[in-house]
Structure formats: C-alpha cells, structure tokens
Amino acid sequence: MRLFLLAAAALPTLAALAPTTALAWGGTAHAVIDRAAIEAIPDSGPTFLRRHIDYIAGSASLPDGWRGDSEPFSKMEEDPNHGWFKEQFAFLKPIPRSRHEFVLALYKHYEAIKDKDPATAARTNVRWTGTLPYAAMESYERLIACMRQFRALQAARKDTSFSEQHCAFQVIRLGHYIGDGAQPLHDSVNSDGWRGENPKDYTRDRTIHGRFESEFVDGIGLTVKDIAPRIGAPGHRDGDMFTAVLAFLDDASSRMEQVYVLEKRDGFSNFKDKDVREMVYAQTAGGAAMLRDMICRAWAESASKPQPLTPSPLDPANPAHNPETGSAPAQVGA
Template sequence: MRRFILAAAIILCPAAAQAWGGTAHAVIDRAAIAAIPADGPVFLRRHADYIAASAALPDTWRGDAEGFSKIEEDPNHGWFREQFAFLKPIPRSRYEFILALYKRYEVIKDSDPATAVRTNVRWTGTLPYAAMEAYDRLIVCMRAVRSAQARGVDGSVPEQHCAFQTIRLGHYIGDGSQPLHDSVNSDGWRGPNPNGYTRDRSIHGRFESGFVDAIGLTPADIMPRIGPLAHRDGDMFDAVLRFLDQSGDRVETVYRLEKRDGFRNPADADVRALIYERTAAGAAMLRDMLCRAWSESASLPAKVTPSPLDFTNPRFNPETGSATP
C-alpha cells in the first residue's frame, strides 16, 4: 500500500521533476540564509525552517489542473537561451520580451515552422523577470521591517511577507543555478547530436533529484564554497542574466557526465563537484540578492517622474502601456 501511495503521488505531481528536487532547493535556501552577514537581513534566520520547508512551493503552482496558474507560472522556471539568441539586448520588461518573441514568431512561422512553434513565452521562459519581481517585492517588505524596527513595534507580519518572497526568489534563483533550466536541452538533447548525448527526458530528474538525494546533500557541503558577498552595486537584472549564462555554459558538462554512467554512481567525484558548485552558486546569488535588497530598503522609494505609466515618460512603450524599469 505504501508503494502504491508513493507511485500515485509521483503520477499526480509531475512538476516535482521539473526543478531542483526538494532537497537541493531547501539546501540552497538554508545555506544562503546562514551566509547572510551581520549587517544583512538576519531576521530571515527566524524563518529559515519555514522557507526551507516551502522551497519547492512554486512548483506546486504549475499543475495541469490549475490552468490559469500553470500558464502564468510555468515559464518562470526556465530560461532557454538558444530560443532567443536573436534578441539583443534582452528587454528589461517581461511584456516587451513576450512581444519580441511573438514578433519573431510572425516572421518565421512560414519559413521555419519547427522553430516558430517554440518561439513563445512557454518555450523560452521568463525566469529572470520572475526573480526580479520577487526581488523588488523583497525591497518593499524589508522597508516595512525596518520601519517596525525603528518604531520598536512588532515586525512579525512584514517579516513573514519577506520570508514568502524569499521562497519565491530562492526557487527561481535555485532553478537558474541548475544548468538544465537554462537550455532547450532541459529534458534530453534536442536537434543535431554529434556527441551522442542522451535524448532520455529522465536526465533532468536523475541529475538534480536522484543524484542529489543519493549523496545526501546538506548545507554543510556547500557553505565553504559560497564565497564572500558580491553584487553590492551594479545593475541587478544584468547580474541575474550573467548568473543564468554561467549556469547555461555548463549544460554540456551535465550531458558528458551522464554519458559516462547515467548518474548511477553516488561516489562519482566529478558529478558531486558539479552539484556542489552549482548549488553553492545558487546559494551565493540568493544571499547576495537578499543582502542587496536589504541595503536598498534603507532608502525611501525613488521618485520616478513622470510615472512609468505616464505617456510622457521618455521610456514609455505604447505596446506595453508602461516604461521599462
């Protein structure tokens, strides 16, 4: 009976195989929070158990039965950069990005229908936008935490708001640190395959869940690999794009290692090293973004004049009805 229940759970929850498994997501979040320096948002440590236990929550918003949620959420977990190599620079607006994909689709739908059918928001992904949206919301709720601290009143509610946004941000950054979330080859090699890489869709789960669980990944495994605080300044959206590119550059490494023994050997030092490096990179990026959001929350919101919704704003785009950030 227990086996039957487990099998049924796997069948009914396919999203579980679409991201770092629950173990790695929880490890990334715990390590990031533990690595926050004394002048950072250390209040998040009070919520570490809640954050880690909820680390895979955004995957539950992707079920086929919840169509509206799935359509909105599914693209937030990937960034298939081969699909939009034509697009430079990457727009700073989620909606400008989506419109650019559609315009490309219109251009190639007759001449290259096979590519056109995947030139859309679902088959390219919107991960950096989801991450930046959670990051902005963190700044807002962290201002409320600071206000409560300054007034000497209970700040538990804004802290909880920050913990929830940390769950969201941590999930997207965690996904982005997994190379198979940054390529069209996310679930088996697509297209020309001169190196004979597997086309088996199960590579995704075997790498990020099967192997991770087999080695018993813990925060202690990656804490020494996180490194000093970075991203104290500079454009955060650009930093997220660089982070995703660095992860995407390791896609072939995943496939080469899989070709050796299919991730069947938990003692494989090379696969372990890749898992440690990638989860540490995710934890470092999450820690940096949490600390940067805390730093930005010390300032009052910048006055944007004209408003991003004002037609006279020089960056206003009538196709989206707003100015880019």
C-alpha cells in the same frame, strides 16, 4: 466539425513538441540552497530571516506546486518562470528590461517566421523560452518593499511578525527561481534530453533532468555543510541587478553540455563520481551565494526612501514609454 477534426489530428504533433515539467533540483537541493543562503547572511544583513530559516527551507519547492495541470491559470503564468532556454531567443539582443516587452518581441518574431519556418515558430513563445530572470527580479523587488515595511515597523517599535513572514515568503519565491537558474539544464532547450543534431550522441532520454538533480542529489545526501565553505563573502553590492541575474544564468548555461558529458558515464548511478559531485556542489553553492547576495542587496536597497520617477513609467511623456505595453521598461540600476 471539420475544424475540430483537424485540430484533433494535430494534437500528437503538438504534444511531441511540448516540454516536460521539470521540477528543478528536487526538494533536497532547493532546501539546502535556501538554508545555506540564510546561514551565510552576515550580521549586518537582514538577520531576522534566521528566525524563519525552517519555514523558508521547508517551503523551498513551493512554487513547483503552482504548476499543476489542474490549475491552468496558475500553470500558464508560472511554468515559464522556471526556465531560461537561451537558444530559443538568440535573435533577441539586448534582453528587454520588461517581461511584457520580452513576450511581445517573441510574438513579433513568431509572426515574422511562422510561414517560412513553422517548426521554429512553434517554439517561439514564453513556454519555450522561459521567463526566469523576470520572475527573479519581480520577487527581488517585492522583497525590497517587504523589507522597507519591516524597517518602518521596527523604527516605530511596532510588531514586525507579519512583515517578517511576508519577507520570508518572498525569499522562498526568489530562492526557488535562483535555485532553478543555478541548475544548468534549466538554462537550455536541452532541459529534458538533447534536441536537434546530436553528433556526440548525448542522451535524448527526458529523465536526465530528474536523474541529475533529484536522484543523484538525494543519493549523495547533499547538506549545507557540503557547500557552505564554497559560498564566500557577499557580492553584488552594487551594479545593475537584472544584468547580474542574466550573467548568473549565462554562467550556469555554459555548464549544460558538461552535464550531458557526465551522464554518458553511467547515467548518474554512481554516487561516488567525484566529477558529478563537484558539479552539484559548485552549482548549488553558486545558487546559495547568488540568493544570499540578492537578499543582502535588497536589505541595503530597503534602507533608502523610494524615489518616484518623473515622469512616471506609465506616463506617455516618459521618453522610454512603450505604448505597446503601456509602460517604460525598468531603468538600469546603480
């Protein structure tokens, strides 16, 4: 009973630490990002996705529905996939090429600091760091596999309808994570109000997140036409995709403070504010461009026959095998 009372007494403190559930760009911007990305796919890309553009855009916010308190197993797995709070793992360089190695690294750091710095230790876990780039890469590689199946069925002149639907679903997942990553407040511990020292007197109001990404976006009536001219030609045709995703998140994170600067004007209540509009247009266009690029790169990757690794990542004989995770981390791609 005494342990129960102690735990109950600690609940207010833990609740104060807990981040809110940010719903990322709201439905409007997520749908616009996905639709703009599909429309920007060149004729040499996976044009079959155009047939599913309404399904993809209409389901753009689907992953947010997997984060409800009433589905705790789903929530625990899904919540971290929507953020990347860089300040929380500045000690970790380089970023592991494995979700499991990332989690273990956080726990080891927690163990090392829990007695001397309990406040920081309480936030050294995946809920306070996020796992967005891992979720994005996992969806990206599943998309490659789906597209490879589509190619095989198409070559055999068989029905591709189910395969197309599988690919479209993976685009929905990938698009949501990339869309989240394009929103600067998803790439900082200041996701829902400024934390820590605050010499510039930025708002600590947790509603800043929704006021920026939902209320303002809906207020200006964001459409594909607003961002399509900004998307540009396809990129990321080569190079390591995980590295590219991390760079994409770093770029968005660098604009986090500017969101707070703009909020100080009028709390995002002026829908004619050109600077806030520019921030929305730039970030949603950047998200659409990154999504389009990853879709096209997945299509190109799917044209190659998969090459098994020797030794297998699960084989202890693999030089990079990590016995703590039971696997070698992902190799650097070309």
